[in-house]
Amino acid sequence: MTTSDHTQPMHSDDIEAALLALNDETGEWTIVGHTLENQYQFSDFVAAFGFMTQVALVAERMNHHPEWSNVYKTVDIHLTTHEIGTITGLDFELAREISAIAARFAADAA
Numbered sequence: 001m002t003t004s005d006h007t008q009p010m011h012s013d014d015i016e017a018a019l020l021a022l023n024d025e026t027g028e029w030t031i032v033g034h035t036l037e038n039q040y041q042f043s044d045f046v047a048a049f050g051f052m053t054q055v056a057l058v059a060e061r062m063n064h065h066p067e068w069s070n071v072y073k074t075v076d077i078h079l080t081t082h083e084i085g086t087i088t089g090l091d092f093e094l095a096r097e098i099s100a101i102a103a104r105f106a107a108d109a110a
Contacts, residue, residue, distance in 0.1 A: 006089040007081060018092045026099030034086040035067075036079040036095055040102050047105060048073050054101045064090050066098070 010018065015031060022029050029038045042048040048070055055077075059065045067078040077098060079091040 006093065007083070008088060009084055009086050010088060015087055018089070022092055022095055022099075026096060026103075029095055029099075031087070032078075034080055036087055036091045038077050038095070038098070040075045040077070042073045042075070042105065045070075045072050048075050051075060051101060051105050054104075055098050058097045058101070059094060062090070062094060062097075064094050066094065 019029060019031060019036075027038075029036055031037070040048075040051065042051060052068070052070060052075060055066065055068075064081070067080070069076045079094055080086060081088040081090055
């Protein structure tokens, strides 16, 4: 996928292939409707909020912002490209970044 394709709608076969590749690399992302979703658990609220802060910096740099919620130590994330109402390569790129940040938090907690 070229850079210009990152914000184009993906065919369902391409979404499934990208999801398999993402989960091979990072874990438990799922497709729900037209969103790419994951849930993260942290040791406490401070860790969850720290994770969200790191994700916010990356999302701002990418100009691609997640829909998310935080309740105590749980963070739910929903990614979609709002301009076209479905999943694009940009969502998978942000998901990889998010997963890398979560892995760093998990390593720090160990």
